[in-house]
Amino acid sequence: MNTRMWRNRKLHAGARRRNRETALSSLRRNWVLHLMVWPAVILFFIFSYLPMAGIVMAFQNFKPGLGFLNSPWVGLDQFRFLFGYDNFLKVLRNTLVFSLSKYVLNILIPFGFAILLNEVRNRRYKRTVQTIVYLPYFLSWVTLAGILLDMLSTQGLVNTVMARLGMERIMFLGDGFWFRLTVIFSDVWKSFGFNTILYLAALTTVSPDLYESAEIDGANRFRQTLHITIPSLVPITVVVATLALGGLLNANFDQVFNLYNPMVYEKADIIDTFVYRIGLLSGKYSLGAAVGLFKSFIGLILITISYRLAYRFTNYRIF
Amino acid sequence: MYYKTRGYRIFNAVNSIFMAAVGLLCLLPMLHLLAVSFSASAPANAGLVSFWPIGFNAEAYLRTFSSRLFVGALTISVLRAAVGTAMTMFITLMAAYALSKDERTLVGRNVYIWFMIFTMLFSGGLIPSYMLIVKLGLINRFWALILPTLASAYNIILMLNFFRSLPREMEEASLIDGAGHLATFFRIYLPLSLPAIATVSLFTIVFHWNSYFDGLIYIGDKNRLPLASVLQTIIVQQDFRIVGPEVMARLSQRTLKAAQIFIGAIPVLLVYPFLQRYFISGIVLGAVKQ
Numbered sequence: 001m002n003t004r005m006w007r008n009r010k011l012h013a014g015a016r017r018r019n020r021e022t023a024l025s026s027l028r029r030n031w032v033l034h035l036m037v038w039p040a041v042i043l044f045f046i047f048s049y050l051p052m053a054g055i056v057m058a059f060q061n062f063k064p065g066l067g068f069l070n071s072p073w074v075g076l077d078q079f080r081f082l083f084g085y086d087n088f089l090k091v092l093r094n095t096l097v098f099s100l101s102k103y104v105l106n107i108l109i110p111f112g113f114a115i116l117l118n119e120v121r122n123r124r125y126k127r128t129v130q131t132i133v134y135l136p137y138f139l140s141w142v143t144l145a146g147i148l149l150d151m152l153s154t155q156g157l158v159n160t161v162m163a164r165l166g167m168e169r170i171m172f173l174g175d176g177f178w179f180r181l182t183v184i185f186s187d188v189w190k191s192f193g194f195n196t197i198l199y200l201a202a203l204t205t206v207s208p209d210l211y212e213s214a215e216i217d218g219a220n221r222f223r224q225t226l227h228i229t230i231p232s233l234v235p236i237t238v239v240v241a242t243l244a245l246g247g248l249l250n251a252n253f254d255q256v257f258n259l260y261n262p263m264v265y266e267k268a269d270i271i272d273t274f275v276y277r278i279g280l281l282s283g284k285y286s287l288g289a290a291v292g293l294f295k296s297f298i299g300l301i302l303i304t305i306s307y308r309l310a311y312r313f314t315n316y317r318i319f
Numbered sequence: 320m321y322y323k324t325r326g327y328r329i330f331n332a333v334n335s336i337f338m339a340a341v342g343l344l345c346l347l348p349m350l351h352l353l354a355v356s357f358s359a360s361a362p363a364n365a366g367l368v369s370f371w372p373i374g375f376n377a378e379a380y381l382r383t384f385s386s387r388l389f390v391g392a393l394t395i396s397v398l399r400a401a402v403g404t405a406m407t408m409f410i411t412l413m414a415a416y417a418l419s420k421d422e423r424t425l426v427g428r429n430v431y432i433w434f435m436i437f438t439m440l441f442s443g444g445l446i447p448s449y450m451l452i453v454k455l456g457l458i459n460r461f462w463a464l465i466l467p468t469l470a471s472a473y474n475i476i477l478m479l480n481f482f483r484s485l486p487r488e489m490e491e492a493s494l495i496d497g498a499g500h501l502a503t504f505f506r507i508y509l510p511l512s513l514p515a516i517a518t519v520s521l522f523t524i525v526f527h528w529n530s531y532f533d534g535l536i537y538i539g540d541k542n543r544l545p546l547a548s549v550l551q552t553i554i555v556q557q558d559f560r561i562v563g564p565e566v567m568a569r570l571s572q573r574t575l576k577a578a579q580i581f582i583g584a585i586p587v588l589l590v591y592p593f594l595q596r597y598f599i600s601g602i603v604l605g606a607v608k609q
Contacts, residue, residue, distance in 0.1 A: 022423075032500045040413075051442065150355070280446070
């Protein structure tokens with residue numbers, strides 16, 4: 001061993017000792033900060049990490065009487081059963097039908113609406129419209145389902161108006177096809193106002209100089225929209241679109257759960273409602289946990305990919 | 320200028336009408352609900368009521384408030400929103416302040432952060448969470464509605480980003496003046512963060528007020544259910560036994576349901592326009608950070 005390497009090693013040891021000293025003295029000076037984080041850490045541990053550990057029940061035939069330790073292990077049996085189970089494949093398809101349609105419409109409609117709203121020149125009018133369209137977002141699905149169940153029933157307002165116009169009454173919530181449309185459009189209706197916020201915020205950052213020089217060049221408002229407004233919305237749209245990829249298995253439990261009924265299970269049942277019924281109502285805890293694990297696992301992959309993409313495209317970071 | 324041309328004027332007129340129509344589309348369902356709730360039973364049941372009450376009366380509201388179950392549930396919801404929001408803010412603000420420091424000040428910051436972020440990426444799912452509440456003995460307890468919701472990675476990150484946007488110099492000056500972290504936190508950071516605090520509080524209040532599912536699965540005793548869960552049982556599961564026959568006796572289901580849905584939505588209707596301004600600036604701060 002030559003002296004240089006030895007000296008290097010000694011240097012490293014010194015640096016390490018110094019680092020440890022600064023870490024220790026930092027701890028001594030800043031212990032209050034650690035104290036401030038720990039309540040949150042403990043809560044995360046109990047209410048997020050313990051349930052993650054509880055996932056072992058997906059590989060057991062869990063019996064509440066026996067607990068996690070004594071329930072028999074069954075390996076991948078629950079998953080083998082699931083993927084051969086007709087209903088589960090239907091549930092997967094329903095989930096994707098809902099989430100993909102919502103994904104597309106919840107980007108396009110707020111995008112278009114933001115551009116149109118931005119054209120309103122009267123500020124007060126603009127702000128009033130804005131406030132009103134945020135309203136449905138804040139109402140819970142229980143409230144909205146209560147309203148929709150009434151308005152869309154065969155004796156409800158919508159059907160009454162349609163009957164008066166000479167159209168046939170439609171069972172919006174009792175027929176699979178109409179149920180799907182109702183779910184997709186009521187979701188868009190609830191959230192488009194809120195989703196507009198980000199686009200409107202992006203539009204306020206567009207420099208007025210761009211419009212002025214376009215004006216001087218003789219471009220009319222339509223051309224200005226095409227060549228200035230829309231391109232300036234592209235970055236935020238890319239962020240929204242990639243981040244939303246992570247939620248593709250979330251078809252919105254609260255909405256479907258409060259609107260559906262046994263008549264439309266075929267076309268309405270989604271992963272989360274399926275977990276609730278099979279796991280909690282029928283008491284097949286392990287099967288429910290297995291479906292939950294499947295969803296969380298695919299979700300983890302999707303979110304990781306979407307954040308990677310968002311970072312690569314636009315340098316977006318959540319913190 | 321472009322807005323003086325004829326083509327743009329026509330567009331502007333059409334666009335303004337379109338905006339009014341969209342606004343109405345968002346408002347009309349609530350107006351219909353309100354109209355039904357103040358109508359007499361017969362026209363409401365026959366589906367004659369549209370956006371103006373027929374046979375105006377407030378019977379449905381009086382009946383609703385005479386139900387002990389409903390008033391009890393209302394109390395629990397108010398309590399839940401108040402306690403839940405206060406505790407959430409306490410935990411969120413403290414954690415966010417500490418985590419807004421760099422790794423050298425808060426040794427292990429990155430570990431803390433990833434510990435937190437991972438809960439956004441992966442979860443145990445419904446069944447293990449339910450089992451945990453059972454094992455903790457929280458079934459039928461008020462705290463089952465509070466404790467699991469207190470630490471939210473999303474809220475902490477929102478506040479953390481906000482704290483980091485404040486100028487470092489003030490903190491440095493405060494520390495040099497001999498103030499500790501706690502004093503800096505309370506005297507400098509909190510007063511400067513009121514808009515962001517209002518935003519997160521609003522989120523949390525609305526979240527608690529609207530939560531029904533935890534009540535549904537964790538609380539078996541109907542006298543301990545929060546309002547949202549009671550409404551869900553009555554409206555969606557169509558289970559009127561929970562209110563009792565005396566309330567049902569003279570009233571149509573439709574007006575009664577409408578009144579109850581509307582009462583359930585009042586706090587949200589009151590709170591959202593008021594805090595909207597803060598809310599928008601807050602979310603923009605959190606979301607379009609580039």
